[in-house]
Amino acid sequence: EPEVTQTPSHQVTQMGQEVILRCVPISNHLYFYWYRQILGQKVEFLVSFYNNEISEKSEIFDDQFSVERPDGSNFTLKIRSTKLEDSAMYFCASSGGGRMNTEAFFGQGTRLTVV
Amino acid sequence: GQNIDQPTEMTATEGAIVQINCTYQTSGFNGLFWYQQHAGEAPTFLSYNVLDGLEEKGRFSSFLSRSKGYSYLLLKELQMKDSASYLCAADPNTDKLIFGTGTRLQVFP
Numbered sequence: 246e247p248e249v250t251q252t253p254s255h256q257v258t259q260m261g262q263e264v265i266l267r268c269v270p271i272s273n274h275l276y277f278y279w280y281r282q283i284l285g286q287k288v289e290f291l292v293s294f295y296n297n298e299i300s301e302k303s304e305i306f307d308d309q310f311s312v313e314r315p316d317g318s319n320f321t322l323k324i325r326s327t328k329l330e331d332s333a334m335y336f337c338a339s340s341g342g343g344r345m346n347t348e349a350f351f352g353q354g355t356r357l358t359v360v
Numbered sequence: 361g362q363n364i365d366q367p368t369e370m371t372a373t374e375g376a377i378v379q380i381n382c383t384y385q386t387s388g389f390n391g392l393f394w395y396q397q398h399a400g401e402a403p404t405f406l407s408y409n410v411l412d413g414l415e416e417k418g419r420f421s422s423f424l425s426r427s428k429g430y431s432y433l434l435l436k437e438l439q440m441k442d443s444a445s446y447l448c449a450a451d452p453n454t455d456k457l458i459f460g461t462g463t464r465l466q467v468f469p
Contacts, residue, residue, distance in 0.1 A: 286461070
């Protein structure tokens with residue numbers, strides 16, 4: 246069964262450092278997302294991406310965040326200068342329906358710990 | 361505003377039936393998702409309701425009432441492996457999902 250894969254599974258970084266979280270969406274999907282989940286809290290939307298541009302972003306997705314689809318398979322989330330409060334599980338998702346938000350498949354997540 | 365409400369925790373016995381309720385208030389609405397999430401894992405898709413009514417998929421069914429802003433997930437013949445968090449998520453007809461806090465279901469033998 247096709248799946249969304251994310252690397253690394255766990256990343257520890259020092260406050261102020263840049264991190265790049267990587268995702269390989271399902272190959273024929275056109276819509277890509279990043280969500281995050283702080284431990285014990287709900288899943289929160291960060292950004293959606295279609296046709297090589299951001300289609301929607303949340304208030305969380307400020308200037309320190311950026312996304313990129315550098316080639317035909319990868320979808321990355323960069324956090325420029327990490328803060329302690331960025332510690333969370335980051336989920337990449339993709340969907341392939343005719344519009345956004347048809348069944349989204351989630352990756353296994355990257356647990357980011359900022360120390 | 362955007363708000364999704366669901367109970368925080370529920371318990372049930374193996375073999376029983378459990379209903380997890382969700383109410384939502386969103387500025388737009390296209391449909392309602394249910395996801396299952398085991399601890400430390402990714403959410404996995406269970407159902408997506410766009411129209412009013414009940415949709416059945418094996419042991420799991422999901423119901424939607426758009427006029428009442430209400431949905432429920434019904435789990436029958438509970439198994440121990442059904443112990444997980446169940447996430448209600450609204451599609452507000454924009455390019456994102458709005459999740460509730462999730463309902464942690466514990467199934468006891």
